[in-house]
Amino acid sequence: MSxxxxxxxxxxxxxIAGFIFLRLRxxxxxxxxxEEDIDSSFAHEAPPVKTTNDLNAKTFDDxxxxxxxxxxxxxxxxxxxxxxxGKLNDIKSLLDKGVYKQFEExxxxxxxxxxxxxxxxxxxxxxxxxxxxxxxxxxxxxxEFVSEIISCVRDxxxxxxxxxxxxxxxxxxxxxxxxxxxxxxxxxxxIDTQA
Numbered sequence: 001m002s003x004x005x006x007x008x009x010x011x012x013x014x015x016i017a018g019f020i021f022l023r024l025r026x027x028x029x030x031x032x033x034x035e036e037d038i039d040s041s042f043a044h045e046a047p048p049v050k051t052t053n054d055l056n057a058k059t060f061d062d063x064x065x066x067x068x069x070x071x072x073x074x075x076x077x078x079x080x081x082x083x084x085x086g087k088l089n090d091i092k093s094l095l096d097k098g099v100y101k102q103f104e105e106x107x108x109x110x111x112x113x114x115x116x117x118x119x120x121x122x123x124x125x126x127x128x129x130x131x132x133x134x135x136x137x138x139x140x141x142x143x144e145f146v147s148e149i150i151s152c153v154r155d156x157x158x159x160x161x162x163x164x165x166x167x168x169x170x171x172x173x174x175x176x177x178x179x180x181x182x183x184x185x186x187x188x189x190x191i192d193t194q195a
Contacts, residue, residue: 084119096191114156122148
């Protein structure tokens with residue numbers, strides 16, 4: 001009689017483990033091997049922007065916005081995760097010189113204080129183009145991101161000094177991307193960040 005209860009316990013534990021695995025997989029996702037390369041996905045033709053000075057310019061329509069947002073999402077996650085790891089060289093091509101310098105200073109400050117940053121990127125809840133304009137020869141597109149991130153900063157003794165390593169927080173970021181309309185380089189760069 002006691003053997004049958006042991007089997008029921010094992011079956012119940014296996015079901016609970018399976019449920020937890022499926023929940024984690026649903027939250028964190030899975031690698032399929034078909035993830036897009038950041039350079040190829042965000043390096044696309046500049047979306048045509050309608051300006052008052054150029055009546056022949058096409059509009060930045062819904063399809064152009066969708067295509068742009070697709071690349072911007074990949075750039076956003078790549079920049080966030082590499083900045084947290086202190087790997088600026090991996091994202092240098094995505095950053096304007098001014099933004100690169102700001103990030104570099106923040107990382108140097110973190111290193112000098114012997115702080116370490118931990119970031120787990122959960123996902124992007126939404127990404128929406130809020131503004132697009134042509135500023136002289138520069139095309140500028142502003143995107144508002146709402147993402148879910150687990151992050152914390154620890155001191156040299158591994159004590160958490162900010163954030164929470166066990167809590168998912170919603171983050172609202174407004175980022176502005178730019179591209180020179182005269183350039184043959186199809187890449188966009190991040191020129192401004194606002195949290």
